[in-house]
Amino acid sequence: MNTEIAFQESSGNVFADLGLPNPDEHLAKAQLASRISDLIDEQGLTQSAAAKLLGVDQPKVSALMRGRLAGFSLDRLFGFLNALHCDVQIVVKRKPRSQPAHTFVAPEKKRKTVALPA
Numbered sequence: 001m002n003t004e005i006a007f008q009e010s011s012g013n014v015f016a017d018l019g020l021p022n023p024d025e026h027l028a029k030a031q032l033a034s035r036i037s038d039l040i041d042e043q044g045l046t047q048s049a050a051a052k053l054l055g056v057d058q059p060k061v062s063a064l065m066r067g068r069l070a071g072f073s074l075d076r077l078f079g080f081l082n083a084l085h086c087d088v089q090i091v092v093k094r095k096p097r098s099q100p101a102h103t104f105v106a107p108e109k110k111r112k113t114v115a116l117p118a
Contacts, residue, residue, distance in 0.1 A: 013102075024103035029069045031105035032077040037065045039084045054080050 008017075015030075016023035040050045040061070047061040054061065064072060064080075078088045095101050 025074065026069075028103050028105050029072065029074060029077060030067065032074070032081065033064050033067060033069055033072070035086075035105070035108075036077065036080050036084065039081075039086065040065070043084070054083050 011017055013023050013027045015026035020026055040047075045053065047058045047065070051058045051061045060071070063069075081088050091106075
């Protein structure tokens with residue numbers, strides 16, 4: 001028995017696919033919040049310790065880590081990244097005429113580590 005399943009290919013931005021307003025901003029905030037959450041975990045911080053470092057209360061850190069981002073601006077998220085010892089770099093570049101303009105967060109490039117001879 002073969003059943004065809006109808007589907008729609010994603011645009012790459014779930015917020016746009018759902019028809020939400022300002023989908024690029026929603027995606028950028030989600031990507032930044034994900035990176036902030038990863039950094040908190042990588043640094044072994046509790047939510048209370050992260051809250052102190054970020055200058056917010058623990059429930060705000062919990063909301064951020066759960067993806068509840070309504071109370072967070074992009075600027076505030078940039079500040080959190082700075083507090084977690086990260087630089088934030090904004091790059092503006094021309095896009096191909098054949099494609100629409102987008103706002104997105106590029107992943108951090110992994111640095112190669114080289115073992116030096118002893």
